[in-house]
Amino acid sequence: MSFAGAETDLVRRASEGSSEAFEELVRKYQRYVFNLSLSVLGNREEAFDATQETFIRAWRALADFRGDARFSTWLYRIAYRVSLTAATRRRDMSIDELPEPACIGGESDPEEAAERAADRSTLRRALMGLSPPYRTAIVLYHLEGLSYEEIASITGIPIGTVRTHLHRGREILKREVEKLAGGEPR
Amino acid sequence: MNCSDARQLTHSWLDHTLDDADSVAFQAHLSRCPDCEALVDGWTVFLHDLNATSQWEEPERLLPAVMAALPTQDDGVDEDSWLEPSALFGLFFLCVVGLLRASGRVIGGLSGQIHRAYSPIWVTVSWVVVGLVFASTVVYMLLRKRVHAKFL
Numbered sequence: 001m002s003f004a005g006a007e008t009d010l011v012r013r014a015s016e017g018s019s020e021a022f023e024e025l026v027r028k029y030q031r032y033v034f035n036l037s038l039s040v041l042g043n044r045e046e047a048f049d050a051t052q053e054t055f056i057r058a059w060r061a062l063a064d065f066r067g068d069a070r071f072s073t074w075l076y077r078i079a080y081r082v083s084l085t086a087a088t089r090r091r092d093m094s095i096d097e098l099p100e101p102a103c104i105g106g107e108s109d110p111e112e113a114a115e116r117a118a119d120r121s122t123l124r125r126a127l128m129g130l131s132p133p134y135r136t137a138i139v140l141y142h143l144e145g146l147s148y149e150e151i152a153s154i155t156g157i158p159i160g161t162v163r164t165h166l167h168r169g170r171e172i173l174k175r176e177v178e179k180l181a182g183g184e185p186r
Numbered sequence: 187m188n189c190s191d192a193r194q195l196t197h198s199w200l201d202h203t204l205d206d207a208d209s210v211a212f213q214a215h216l217s218r219c220p221d222c223e224a225l226v227d228g229w230t231v232f233l234h235d236l237n238a239t240s241q242w243e244e245p246e247r248l249l250p251a252v253m254a255a256l257p258t259q260d261d262g263v264d265e266d267s268w269l270e271p272s273a274l275f276g277l278f279f280l281c282v283v284g285l286l287r288a289s290g291r292v293i294g295g296l297s298g299q300i301h302r303a304y305s306p307i308w309v310t311v312s313w314v315v316v317g318l319v320f321a322s323t324v325v326y327m328l329l330r331k332r333v334h335a336k337f338l
Contacts, residue, residue: 019253019256022256023249023253026249026252026253027249030244030248030249030252031241031242031243031244032241034241034242034244034248035241035242038242044242044245048244048245048248048251051244051248051252052248052251052252052255055252055256056252056255056256056257059256059257060257123235123236123239124239127239138236142233142236142237142239143239143240143241144241148201148203163197163198163203166197166201167197170197170229170232170233170236173236174229174232177232
């Protein structure tokens with residue numbers, strides 16, 4: 001069975017009430033949903049709650065999922081709506097202590113690895129300092145690998161605005177990284 | 187293309203969303219403008235770092251928490267409940283009997299006397315009301331599963 005076929009089968013079984021199939025879907029998408037929620041909310045605990053709420057809503061609404069969009073896009077839309085609702089309940093976005101992500105590896109030289117880790121840490125702090133629309137566009141495009149079209153579909157924002165958020169967000173992010181690193185502009 | 191034009195197109199070029207004509211003009215400008223070329227090089231390195239930034243890890247307790255919080259059939263509306271259809275048909279039956287009695291078509295009580303009709307307009311109105319209640323209840327029950335899935 002193909003990768004897409006296996007997922008379709010999981011979605012079908014989950015919509016028929018199989019919690020085992022749904023657990024597989026949660027396992028597969030929890031990081032994506034959590035990162036989307038985190039990008040909107042900027043707070044790890046609230047992102048946790050929003051992710052949990054997203055999957056509960058998805059479970060309840062799975063019978064309604066017709067497969068017109070990809071399952072991931074459908075799930076992201078729920079996650080985005082849930083996160084926005086949580087964000088409007090609490091306007092003061094805080095940058096709390098975010099743990100460093102799993103090491104992506106690849107550096108053989110420990111010194112270089114340490115330097116790259118420091119760069120990434122700076123990048124992450126700057127990213128969390130962005131305003132939510134810019135941060136969401138950047139997280140969805142660069143960290144989650146979605147296209148302009150997919151982001152527009154998930155957020156309900158026109159594609160031109162997605163592009164603007166992404167480009168402006170990058171400009172601000174690059175300036176912030178340079179400021180935090182205290183170095184010369186790259 | 188001048189430097190100002192090139193800088194406006196930089197992000198689209200980096201995202202490979204420029205059309206062919208703009209892309210050729212952009213590259214031609216870079217080949218003769220070291221400042222813009224350096225700027226684009228800087229952006230390329232920056233975006234490479236950004237793309238290499240991995241996602242944040244979700245807490246380990248997330249998956250168990252989600253699975254523990256999933257509603258079971260007992261938690262919400264029981265789609266296969268026998269209670270609602272039974273109540274619906276009970277109500278309908280009572281309405282029909284009441285109307286038939288009111289319209290004098292059935293024998294009332296133990297006396298064996300036939301109740302005579304009330305005013306026909308009231309009988310008609312009563313039938314219309316019962317019909318509307320019945321129809322709206324049936325429609326509600328048919329749509330309930332969809333409404334429930336959509337809003338919850």
